[in-house]
Structures are given as C-alpha cells and as structure tokens.
Amino acid sequence: MRMDLQQVGARVRRERERAGLTQRELAELTDISQPTLARIELGTRPRLTIAELDRLAMAIGVPLRELTSGSPVRDRVRIAARTAGVPAVALEAALRRAVDILVLDERLDRLVHGGRPSAAGIRPLAADLSLPDPSASGEDQGRVLALAVRRLLDLGGAPLADPAELAERLAGVDTAVVDFPAGIDGFTLTDPVRAVTLIVVSTNAVTERQRFTYCHELGHFIFGDGTETHLLDGGRTSAELRCDAFARHLLAPQDGIRAWLGVNGPGGESAFDERRCALLARHFGVSLMVILIQLERMGMITGRQVERLRGPSGAQLAWRYGWGPQYAGKQEISRTVRPPQRVLERATTAYQAGKLGIRVLADLQGQDPTVTETALTAAGVIPEPPRIRRADMHRLLTRTRSAAPLQHPSREQEE
Template structure:
C-alpha cells in the first residue's frame, strides 16, 4: 500500500462497512468520500485524525505506512514491561499524530554533546550541561515537580503510570517522540532518580528506540555502558558537586546535616552517601553508617515528615504527559483534531468533557 488512499481503502475493507457508512462515521458525506478515494480531493488533517481514531491506527501510519518501533517492542517484550510499553505506545502514537497535524514535540536537546572519555565521566559532563540549561531557564531541581521542570526545560514528554511492581520506567526516542514513562511509586526518591536516569538516555542519544529499565539499581544492568552513563548523569544531576562540597564544610556531616541534605535534594540516603564517598567528602565507614538510613527516617530526623508524605502522595498519582495534553487541546481548538485524544489523555468521558467546555465558554460569554 503505497498511498494514503490505498491504506484508507484497506481500513474500509477491514471494517466491514460500506464506503458511504465509513464516510458517515468520520463526518464525510458520500460526495466528499468518493472524491477523496478517487484522488480528486485530499483527505484533510481532521479526516485523517478521525480515520485513525475510528480504526485504531496512527495518523503517521496513514501518511507514511511505517510502523513505530514500539509496535515491535510490544510483540517481543513481556512480563512487567508489557504495561509500560502499552502506555508508551499510546503516548508515542498520539505524539506522532500531533506532529503530523502541525504540533511537533518541543524537544530541546543539549547543543554540545562531546562524549569522549569514560562512560561515567560522560554522564557527569552531560549532567553539568543539563544543570546549566536548568539554571538558564530560571528553574531549580529542588523546588517544584521534577517532571514539570524537565518538560519545560528540555521538551520531553513525561508520563507517570500505574505499572504494578517490578518495573521502574522506560525512555523511547524517535524522529517525532521523546518520551519517558515512569511507574507510580511509594518511594519518591527512587522515582526521581529513575526520571533523571531516563532523561540521560534521551540527552545522550543512546542508540535504542525503546530503553526498558525494570530496575535502575540492578548491578548487572549497570555494567552496560549506557547504564553506567545514565547512572552517573542521574547522580551528578540530582546531587551537584558544588552543592555537596558547600554542605560538607570543615566539620563534615552529622546525622542531622546529612538527613537535611538528603531531604533538600530529594534523594535516597544511600545514593547520597555513595555520592559523597565518590567525591571523598566522607570515608567508607561514614558511608556505611549513613546509607543505612531510609528516606522516611531521614525526613523524620530533618523534621520534614509532612513534606515527605506529600512527596509520596504525588509519586503514587498517575500523570499524563503535560506537553502532550497541551498540544492535543490546542489541536482541538484549532479544528485540526477531535476532542477525543485530549479526553483520553485526561481519562475522562469525551461527551462529558465537551459539555463542560461548552458550559465554561458559555459562562465566559455571558454578560
């Protein structure tokens, strides 16, 4: 099938509907449908969006005939990865559709990615450049939601999905898609590290269409060069060296000052202890003592119990990709798409959402 018309004809045949009935389903009268199938009239972007929605295909496939990499991953992976890939495929399909409708991913990669040297050093240099970008944008990793910051500064789509246990997240990268899918978690510090880890895969242009991380702390996995780089990036990104050296001071760390620093940076005490040991700011004995603390215990020591509870609540809450939600609604407002993709992202009934939007617009128009 080398043309859009041929692909649409194949979908009509597979649907079991007549051409007239199919046209009615997508809002085209018999005359327009006939002209579109004969080539006398081109299918509009709205037509394509409605066909894709009706037949559960992507606009990108209708235009190009090419299947995205996640479709292959969905067939070859199993177990705990299945739910993550299903979510990633859904979001990636919608992002590719938005690109074809004139709403591309606002991806902003780092400009100077010279990654010579060892993999850990590559990750640290990449983190330094990423932190510079965050500072230039006037944002901070210590305040606000990290997913929001990464979407704003780098333009990646970040989703949080209930994936059950045994899977931390994935990153997927293609021409039109830069996406991270995270698992909901009762350990916000682990979720935060995973997000930084997956961001590293995107920023480093790791040669993987889909990168699955069942356990970002798995020691066997960490021997892979791209994993070594991603872990080094996450540590340096979330625990910047200058902040750690400034916090150490001449007296070093007490349990109180260490717990406060872990809470300030929103990292696990074990990750912070290893980072301090790596920078030779503590010795091995102190590292062993401090890394035995849990994040919850550190919050209690630092008097941050309520703040930690809020972080746990936030980490257990699903989150649709914010940028993608923005773009799907913009496409609907511009008449380039239906309201259904936006409603699907929010997990609400499309008819109810339409009524609420119309009611709100009516209220705004009232004298």
C-alpha cells in the same frame, strides 16, 4: 482485501469510545443501524465493505488505515524499557499506555491546526552541549556532562526545582507521569518519523525516584544511546552506569554538597550520621543512597559507613527527622497522573472543536470522564456539537474498484 474482522471491530469500538461517541450516535452519523454497528464491533458480521468502513473512519475522525491495519505509530515507535524482572504482561500493559500517548499526539496533528508547538516555544538547548571524551570512565563522562548542563542553565550547585521541566527545556522532549504496574519506574519512547520523544515515569515511584528517572533517561537521550542496548536482564550496561552517574551529579552536584556542608557545620567521617545525610538528601530531592554514593566518591565517608547508613526509605527518614507531612504531600503529587502538557493542550483544543471525545481527555489524565468534563466546563471549555460527515463517493468508488469486501477467512461462503 482479506482481514480479521474481529480485530477491525475491536479497532472501531476503541476509536469510537476515544471519540466519545455512543453506538447510537455513531450509527446516526454513518447511516449504519445500531444493531449492525454492534455486530461490526463484535466481529460477528461476516461482510464489511470499504464504503462502510470509510464512513465509520470519517465519523470517528481517524484515517481508514487505522481501522483496517491499526496505527502505524505503534509499529514504528522505538522503546527503551530499562527494566529487569518485570512480568511480560505488566511490561506490555505499561508500554501500551505510553504508546497510546504518542498515537494520540500523531492523531492531533490532523485535528489541530497550527502544528505541534515546541517545548515552551523555545529552541532546545541540548544542541549546544559537547559530549565528554568517550574514552573516559562512565562515571567521569556522566559527571562532565552533568556539569556542562548545569553551566549551560546557570544552575550552579543549587537543587533542581523540576527535572521534568528541565528535560523539556533542555532537550525538547515531552514528559509524563503514567499509572504503570509495580516494578516499572519509567522509560523513553521515540517516534522516529515525527522526531518526537517521550520520557514517562510511574505513579508508583516515589518523588525522589521519579526525579532520578527523569535525569537518567535525559542522560540516555543526550548521549544518544538509543534503545536496543538497554533492554536489561538482571545486569546493568556501561551506558546505564554512565547515566546513573549523570543523574547523580545533575541532581546532587559535588560543589553543591560542599556548599551545603560549609553552611551546616564541619565535615569529617564522624560528622556524617543518619540525620545529616537525610538532611542532605532532602535538600537535593534525592534518595539517601544517592547522597551516600556521592559522599563516598568525594572521600568524605568510607564504604563501611555507606553500608552502615544505607537502608532507610525517604519516608522513614522524613518521619524520623521532622518533615513527614511535607514528604507525604509530595508523594501524593507524585502519585497523580500527569500527561504531557503539549499533548493535553492540543487535545483540549480538539475537544472544544468537537473533534475529540471527553473520554480521551479523561483517559489521558487518569480521571473519570465526569470529573474531567466538569472541570473543563467550569473553565469555559465546552465542545461544539458533532457534525455529520458524509463520505466522498468519488474517492470510495475509486477504492472499491480494486478492493473486495472484507471477510472473515473462515466465513467466505457466508452472505
């Protein structure tokens, strides 16, 4: 088997660090000297046998193929990255961080007994929904589906407490807040083999934007839009507009707006000044623009009023009208990395069993390893000591009969 040993070495180093092992510890577990292991990780050792790689894989706790060929999860994950104007490097970095969560989730299937738990241990409810008439306008489809979700969950016209929790409960998906580069609000990833879907939003997005993104992506999931049709380049597809409508009506339903207005004074065009619209936006946890669009579609304000009132950010409105400190507190929470609860729970179980390193949990939570370890120790989560695992020699002999040593293509003549 002929492969690029620099790539193999990089995988060994990455998986060793994720397992929380130093080079010296891994060397002791595998009977490979530390200098030799250092050369393997750098890709400067001209020869590497299957037996050596198998010992490394067993000690780290990953399948051999992930060291030789990379993760199959990365190759099969489908990504709906609905972004435009984002530099390719930034987008790739964001996608890599999100895919890492699904790679870890798949790895935990092997490390944690008992299977992968469902959201809240309950059957997803999305299967009970009927999709709207596809011949209707995108606005009407989004509105009808949002109202169906609200009826299914008996929400009436009340604000949504937690759109992320709603997505998990309704569709059985995982949700996360990840530290993405600026310009990326979030996207959806699906592992088709394991039937796992992850909705991720960015720490750079303000709270109201995170809420809208969760609902927007949930709309794509329920409508079954897939991924390919939503890779945008400056425009917005009909599916995008339909899910915008779904998110608007799910977060700020027209009946809920009417109910709020009924309690808070009469309507009429003259009644909708900036303060009143800001209060409405705060009540439903959405941006000012979402409220303005809803009011215009309800015939309560004109397009001219929308243009006059649009512009201020949520922070500006909050500080103008008296809830600035509360708004700042919510934004602090929105800037905190939050991994999927199910993934973090299983990762913690694997860590306590000594099968996963502290670095993995720290990276998952966007923390320094020392901070994570201190918190886990205080909670009584202390890992078992690592155990030396030996390779199955019968299995290795069977493999090596048909596999030659790994070599650099350019170093085939070296020792």
